[in-house]
Amino acid sequence: MNETPVLADGPAAAVARPARGGLRKGVAAAAERAGVAGALALLVIVFSVSAPYFLTVDNLLDVARQISVTAILGAGLTLVIMTAGIDLSVGSAVGVTAFVAVRLSVGGAPAAAAVAAALAAGLLVGAVNGVLVARLRLAAFIVTLAALTYLRGLTYVGTDGKTLFSTTLGYAWLGHGTVLGVPVPVVVMVAVFAAGWYLLNRTVFGRWVHAVGGNAEAARLAGIPVRRVLAGVYVLSGLCAGIGGVIASARLQSAVPDLGTGYELSAIAAVVLGGTSLLGGKGSLVGTLAGAAIIGVLVNGLTLLDVSTFYQQIIQGVVIVLAVVLDRLRTRGATEVNP
Amino acid sequence: MAAAPVARPVAGLDGIEKSYHGNPVLRGVSLTLGAGRVHVLAGENGAGKSTLIKILTGVERADRGAVLLDGEPVALAGPRDAGDRGLAVVHQELSLVPELTVADNILLGREPRRRTGRLDRRRARTLAVEALARIGADLDPDARIASLGTGRRQLVEIARALAGRPRLLVLDEPTAALSGEEANLLLGTVEDLRAEGLALLYISHRMEEIARIADDVTVLRDGIVADSMTRAEMTEDRIVTSMVGRPVRDLYRRERSPDQRASEGTAAGRPRLRVRGLRSADVRPASFELRAGEVLGVAGIVGAGRSELGRLIAGADRPDGGTVEVDGAPVDLRGVRGPLAAGIVMLPESRKEQGLFPWLSIADNVCAGTPRGRRAFGRTSPADARAAARPLTESMRVKATGLAQPVGELSGGNQQKVLLARCLARDPSVLVLDEPTRGVDIGAKADIYTLVGEVTRRGVAVLLISSELPEVLGLSDRVLVMRRGEVAAELSGAAMTEENVIRHATGGTAARALPSEVNS
Structure with a gap:
């Protein structure tokens, strides 16, 4: 009699728990394995059937070119998010670096100098963010939110709120040229991801990024220079924004005051869709590329199907929520692995 | 009742x-x-x-x-x-x-x-x-x-x-x-x-x-x-x-005797670690020496400042004052990198929170922060890391499906061995082991004790912080007992008994401690 209440619940709980855990683990594992690639394949199949023009070389190259800037921003952001940080300033950084490049070109600077100056501006933006986050230990969200605001303001001041055109932009080839039939922005995007992959997987710095994101305190005690790693990822994110600014301005042959507005959100969506955990430690550049492709294919396919841009936004938002749900399932699976 | x-x-x-x-x-x-x-x-x-x-x-x-x-x-x-x-x-x-x-x-x-x-x-x-x-x-x-x-x-x-x-x-x-x-x-x-x-x-x-x-x-x-x-x-x-009153297991004693003999050869030799007046908010000024090949135990109840003392020596926390010397050279205690450069390596108290990168491979966990597994210009690869980690994980007898296995999938004992392998990857001269066998199965415990014996034979000085009395008494040459942030006693030889440790750790009266010292 004494033991009845305890015993009655014991076995029942013991049976119910593994069953629930097993199902959840199964879903999580399936989501992790098939997640991005599966979703991308599914979208491609759906649009290939419903929109005949979708599955053509021209259209797919067009999609790749359209996602190039977001994807490049996503590459830098992947590193930042892997350290459990965030960089909200990349969209505004695209605007300001694009302005730097166009302004110098209009002023007569050689194309190489204009591009180099834009990249340097990107590095500077990243360095400021990095120092504030790593040295002064400010919250990355606030630091980069502030940067988003002041960089946009700088761009407005620089352009005086007007679009700065250049019909003879020296580096226009970076936006319009092709290499062996592949648009240059796509080539640059692939190069950025290749370099990023090498950095993340074949250098000590890359191991440190994984380590700092996975367990910052353990990294510190292991003698890893945590602050330098943190500052480094923001600098790299700024560099990616600079590359994005060059390509975006080359595409437009102008510096538009609100160029890049909202790009940070698409880039973050791509990173999360790609399976990088917002909690840090886990991430993949290949995933980010696939995540950007999902967003690009979705927009392209829906446009081909004549879905209004209003609805497109709704669908994109739902896709982002689904991505976060996937992230949740994945991290829950991970905590179950580590007792 | x-x-x-x-x-x-x-x-x-x-x-x-x-x-x-x-x-x-x-x-x-x-x-x-x-x-x-x-x-x-x-x-x-x-x-x-x-x-x-x-x-x-x-x-x-x-x-x-x-x-x-x-x-x-x-x-x-x-x-x-x-x-x-x-x-x-x-x-x-x-x-x-x-x-x-x-x-x-x-x-x-x-x-x-x-x-x-x-x-x-x-x-x-x-x-x-x-x-x-x-x-x-x-x-x-x-x-x-x-x-x-x-x-x-x-x-x-x-x-x-x-x-x-x-x-x-x-x-x-x-x-x-x-x-x-x-x-x-x-x-x-x-x-x-x-x-x-x-x-x-x-x-x-x-x-x-x-x-x-x-x-x-x-x-x-x-x-x-x-x-x-x-x-x-x-x-x-x-x-x-x-x-x-628990029966003392042979495990500790058996491991001790050869180590003891080995360390006694060098015990009279040079002091490896010298701690002078080291203090912080949690640690009252502590001074002691640790010779090459010696195991110094640190006992006390939870919150007595044992881990805090270890963390100060390893640079994990910044001391308010005091000095640490390794082989006569002063150690920069402003961060972990000074002590690491001086050869002081710590196995932290909580392997999950302070030690492991659960999603990274065993090889990456062993090499993390150490000079191993690297090539020129900061390059590395999974194969480099595995090659560098293999001799260490083999000597620690880590059981896994392979060195690419994420460390989060291992048992507690094997995770602890991976962290010890990382400590060894730095060729330490002083090892600070904070609760090295907590949550570890008996087989892994024996392996860890064997390791302590091996490194002391090579002249490594070991500071062993442990809540397990038979462990700390069985493995150590001397024992510091801490109480409320203070080194309350240093016990050696026949005075190293569980009764004495508990008395000093809990503040039992000295008068009553005496007879039991005579008895033992």
């Missing part, structure tokens, strides 16, 4: 058994708590005290046995249910909200409301003042918690537990973080509550406290009631003996 209290039993535990992952923590524990009595629960770390409290307060469920209220078995649905039934607990770690006032904290979660749902501020204040008056605490109900010292916070915590009008109050080492004067005040409060007829379960290791307030004492050891006694039967010797 032999020592049944004469008072009316309020609550009790009957034949409680509990296992975690197949390891039995409690093996049939019974005790009875009477109204107007202070029942002290004593026992070494890991004896099962915390688990017992969790079961009594509804946080965990027993595998077998029952919680009794007024003699009737009850099924507690959770901590809230236990609270509603009159079981209140004051935990070791304080759980107050620092930015709220004393009154807000006392009524947290049971704020009185007006009919519209608005907070009834006047009534809240009245209730809080009542609760404070009940424990005789002279505290401003409008003071912010953040402005109070630890002792006063502990009183607020008790007032909060009492605001629910409990019949049983559980106090889990309430004086662990208090100064002598604060502890004195708190013990006075406990005595007042007893006089009011409250049943109290008081967890403590401290002999002077037990002597002052206990009506009954139950000693837990390895998950069973080792002894229980009433105040009339109680002696310090009887409590200490029953806390220790």
Whole structure:
């Protein structure tokens, strides 16, 4: 009699728990394995059937070119998010670096100098963010939110709120040229991801990024220079924004005051869709590329199907929520692995 | 029970058994708590005290046995249910909200409301003042918690537990973080509550406290009631003996003798580590030397400052003063990199929180932060890391499907071996091992002890922080006993007994410690 209440619940709980855990683990594992690639394949199949023009070389190259800037921003952001940080300033950084490049070109600077100056501006933006986050230990969200605001303001001041055109932009080839039939922005995007992959997987710095994101305190005690790693990822994110600014301005042959507005959100969506955990430690550049492709294919396919841009936004938002749900399932699976 | 209290039993535990992952923590524990009595629960770390409290307060469920209220078995649905039934607990770690006032904290979660749902501020204040008056605490109900010292916070915590009008109050080492004067005040409060007829379960290791307030004492050891006694039967010797009385396993002794001989050859030699006046908020100035090939144990109860001392030496925390020298050269203690460069490597206390990168491979975990597995220009590859880690993981006998396996999938013992392999990857001259065998199976324990023997033979000096007395006594050449942040004693030779360690760690009287030193 004494033991009845305890015993009655014991076995029942013991049976119910593994069953629930097993199902959840199964879903999580399936989501992790098939997640991005599966979703991308599914979208491609759906649009290939419903929109005949979708599955053509021209259209797919067009999609790749359209996602190039977001994807490049996503590459830098992947590193930042892997350290459990965030960089909200990349969209505004695209605007300001694009302005730097166009302004110098209009002023007569050689194309190489204009591009180099834009990249340097990107590095500077990243360095400021990095120092504030790593040295002064400010919250990355606030630091980069502030940067988003002041960089946009700088761009407005620089352009005086007007679009700065250049019909003879020296580096226009970076936006319009092709290499062996592949648009240059796509080539640059692939190069950025290749370099990023090498950095993340074949250098000590890359191991440190994984380590700092996975367990910052353990990294510190292991003698890893945590602050330098943190500052480094923001600098790299700024560099990616600079590359994005060059390509975006080359595409437009102008510096538009609100160029890049909202790009940070698409880039973050791509990173999360790609399976990088917002909690840090886990991430993949290949995933980010696939995540950007999902967003690009979705927009392209829906446009081909004549879905209004209003609805497109709704669908994109739902896709982002689904991505976060996937992230949740994945991290829950991970905590179950580590007792 | 032999020592049944004469008072009316309020609550009790009957034949409680509990296992975690197949390891039995409690093996049939019974005790009875009477109204107007202070029942002290004593026992070494890991004896099962915390688990017992969790079961009594509804946080965990027993595998077998029952919680009794007024003699009737009850099924507690959770901590809230236990609270509603009159079981209140004051935990070791304080759980107050620092930015709220004393009154807000006392009524947290049971704020009185007006009919519209608005907070009834006047009534809240009245209730809080009542609760404070009940424990005789002279505290401003409008003071912010953040402005109070630890002792006063502990009183607020008790007032909060009492605001629910409990019949049983559980106090889990309430004086662990208090100064002598604060502890004195708190013990006075406990005595007042007893006089009011409250049943109290008081967890403590401290002999002077037990002597002052206990009506009954139950000693837990390895998950069973080792002894229980009433105040009339109680002696310090009887409590200490029953806390220790476990048969010492051969494991430690066997490993020790060859190491001991090996280290004695070099023991007379050069000092490897010299610590002078090292201090921080948690550590009173500590000075000692550690010779090459020597194992220096650090014993003491939880919160005595053992890990904190180790962390200061390894640069994990910044000291307020003092120096550390390795082989005569001063060490830069401003971060971990100075001690690492000097050859001081620490195995941190919590492998999960301070050691492992759970998603990274075994190889990456071994090489992380070390110079191993790298090529020129900061290049590396999974194959480089595996090649660098393999000799270390093989010598540590890490069991895994391969070195690419994520370390989070390994058992506790193998995870600990991976971290030890990382320590070895730095070719240390001083190893600080903080609880190296916590949560580790017996086979892995033996491997870790073997490793300690091997490295000391190579001249590595080992600082062994451990809560397991047989381990720390069996492996060490000398033992420092810490108490309240201070090195209370240094024991060597025949004085290295469990009784002596416990006496110094808990502040037992020196006069009584003497005879047992003679006996051993």
